[in-house]
Amino acid sequence: MTTSDPSTSATRPRPGGRSARVRYAVHRAVTELLAEDAAETLTIPVIAARAGVHATTVYRRWGSVPELLGDIASSRFSGEVVVPDTGSLRGEVVRGGAQDATDLADPDVLKLMRAAVGTGPLGCEACVADRHAQLTAILDRERARGGDPPELERTADLLLGPLYYRAVFIDRPAGPDWARDLVAGLLG
Amino acid sequence: MTTSDPSTSATRPRPGGRSARVRYAVHRAVTELLAEDAAETLTIPVIAARAGVHATTVYRRWGSVPELLGDIASSRFSGEVVVPDTGSLRGEVVRGGAQDATDLADPDVLKLMRAAVGTGPLGCEACVADRHAQLTAILDRERARGGDPPELERTADLLLGPLYYRAVFIDRPAGPDWARDLVAGLLG
Structure with a gap:
């Protein structure tokens, strides 16, 4: 990794x-x-x-x-933290979101995450640090291409927010397709 | 309550x-x-x-x-689980979201929530059950008025998702104003 x-x-x-x-x-x-x-x-x-x-x-x-x-x-997260450069912001965010959805659907990952959350703020942050790094890299790249991507904060709120909420709190992890709809809502 | x-x-x-x-x-x-x-x-x-x-x-x-x-x-949640009927879907969702944001900004509430999450799925669900009941009541009422509100699932994903994610995982709880922007994104 x-x-x-x-x-x-x-x-x-x-x-x-x-x-x-x-x-x-x-x-x-x-x-x-x-x-x-x-x-x-x-x-x-x-x-x-x-x-x-x-x-x-x-x-x-x-x-x-x-x-x-x-x-x-x-x-336990699958795939790469740094999503490969494909030239497409949408494609890369969808790919990252689909990876997150897949990983959060793994019962062992969920067990680890909930235990980490139970230990306090440090454990909570550790659960999402790689995902933030992944989104940061994607958005920076789009900016370097001359694009105008949404801010990291907004992207994390509207993509990671629903993904983690569903998996951790209501025990109904989203599928990768569902991540695509989220991205559509985010990027318009 | x-x-x-x-x-x-x-x-x-x-x-x-x-x-x-x-x-x-x-x-x-x-x-x-x-x-x-x-x-x-x-x-x-x-x-x-x-x-x-x-x-x-x-x-x-x-x-x-x-x-x-x-x-x-x-x-420890402030305010009413059942948001009063004001005749306005937007007003009621904003009010519910602002309450959630306020409560999740309370360090004691966060400590309790993280500990509950650490105990497993039952504790996780207990953290959000009242919030789901609140949203369900608001959306049902709008339907009874003849309106066409978003589905509960989508509303929870896009409102509770970011609110809980920010507070629990990245330790930067949102303010009530921020809930207003979320609702604008949800209801258009």
């Missing part, structure tokens, strides 16, 4: 070797604990014990449970 | 006396525990002990932590 935000990439795993094994073990431990509805006991010592790693390793790498949950939730 | 949904009103408190005192004590206990960032230990025995009531009383009245958190979150 690539991102242009250095503050986010600092918490990303380095590929291969021990580091990748630790990451895999920790991600699996969290997913298992959530599947057991053990959300109320989701602390770093509990996660580390389940993963068979030292708690200090988890603290050093992720800092806190909210950041860890957010990292796992976004690592 | 009134609602037309009997399944919701069954969990509502009866006014006055011991029942009201229990409700007050339990609500206060949860609010205190959340303020202490003790979300991971938010179980019914812990809440009951803090409130000085029997755990069975809490189980009998609220059933589970998600339902309790949702009840408290919605009891």
Whole structure:
């Protein structure tokens, strides 16, 4: 997964070797604990014990449970954070929205997101940071092409707002087609 | 607080006396525990002990932590669930949206909501049930007047979606004026 935000990439795993094994073990431990509805006991010592790693390793790498949950939730996102340049604002926003819709329809992603939200503002922000970075890149590119795209804030409100609301709050995730209608409403 | 949904009103408190005192004590206990960032230990025995009531009383009245958190979150909502009939669809939707925006800007409400979301789908749904009931009443009334309002689903997506997204996920709750712009986008 690539991102242009250095503050986010600092918490990303380095590929291969021990580091990748630790990451895999920790991600699996969290997913298992959530599947057991053990959300109320989701602390770093509990996660580390389940993963068979030292708690200090988890603290050093992720800092806190909210950041860890957010990292796992976004690592489950399909597709690229940076949508390829197709020359079409509409096409790229639809593609991003359809990816979001697909990911939010995954029950494991939803479980992770709700647990992250439950940890407070940091966990909430971690659930959407990659999506904001994705939209920012798309809109910047359109501006560089000389286009006049909507502001990031408005785009996030009207695209990510309904997508997250449906999936998280009313448990009826939208389909990718539905994202197309949202984009039509946004871009006219 | 009134609602037309009997399944919701069954969990509502009866006014006055011991029942009201229990409700007050339990609500206060949860609010205190959340303020202490003790979300991971938010179980019914812990809440009951803090409130000085029997755990069975809490189980009998609220059933589970998600339902309790949702009840408290919605009891913090300002204003009426049923927006008064003004004869104007736009005016009523704006009024409902402005109430939502105001409530979601309250840090205590947000804390309760995030904790409720963290408990799973039941807690998530409890955060929005009153808001759905409010929109349903407004749209039904417009239909009874012979109007042709948007569908509930679309209204919730485009009004509640952005409001909850901003408040819960990016920690930048919208102002009541901003709700007016959203409604303009929805009703044309």
